[in-house]
Amino acid sequence: MARFSYLVLAWLILSSFRIGPQAHAPEMPLLYDVRGAFVSAPASVSPRLVSEIDTRLHASIRATFRKTLLPRTIITVRIFDVRHEKFLVGGLASARISVEATAVGNGEKIAAGGFNVSAYSLSATSGESLLAKRIAERVATEFRLEDAGSSTLATALFP
Template sequence: MAEQKRAPETHLLYDVRAAFVTAKPDVSKDLVSETNRLVEQAIRATFRQVSLPRTVLTIRISRATKFPLLVGARYSADISVDATAVGNGEKIAAGTFSVSTFALNHEHADHVLADRICDRIVSEFRLQDSGPSSLATALFP
């Protein structure tokens, strides 16, 4: 019996066209802008081989907290993501998640937390993570 190749399941994938990051006033503006920059970078790096439903993501940082430790602090954020169809404006997917990280200072924490948020969105929507290149990635692709 010959094995049949199965096409990868794409019914839950979307062609993400853009993302908008919003937050309450008490959330750091650096966290919002860095999250937006990283997600947009991943969207621009993603190319789909098949036609998929086109969507726009609305990413809301609903809560960002700091838990001081003896050295540094643990930072966490609660995120909700809505995928809205480009063609008709209907919400076609929604989800929530939390991320956390440890950092020694607050400035560094915003960047690390934004990276964790982006990593989760990249994973869920199967985007391409095009992180900054380094000498190692340039020499060893």
């Protein structure tokens, strides 16, 4: 019983401490009103991958609604160096991506960045589709776009 009393007393003492406000404000992410997306890739990249990324990004852009006025931009997604590695079971698809945000009003580049994406799939045929999904999700996350998600019978009947 004494151990339990000490434990409760320690918990009460430690829970009474409060962490003060931060010395500096946290950095706010840059937000843009994305009006469109353009996906490009060299000829070595399959058109299916480019098309799936483009379709998913446009669905996310259409699903996003901004309540405040933000700088309007168009994003350009460039796909570099797509690789497919086959394993005994499944395979790994990876790609290097660069993204640029261009202002709609004057055409100047506002932001640029890049990242690597990989997707492991048990099926060799679904690896590219999963890679497209991961790329589109990453770009949508960076630009705070809504996830349009895939349409199912339930979402079609009950929006």
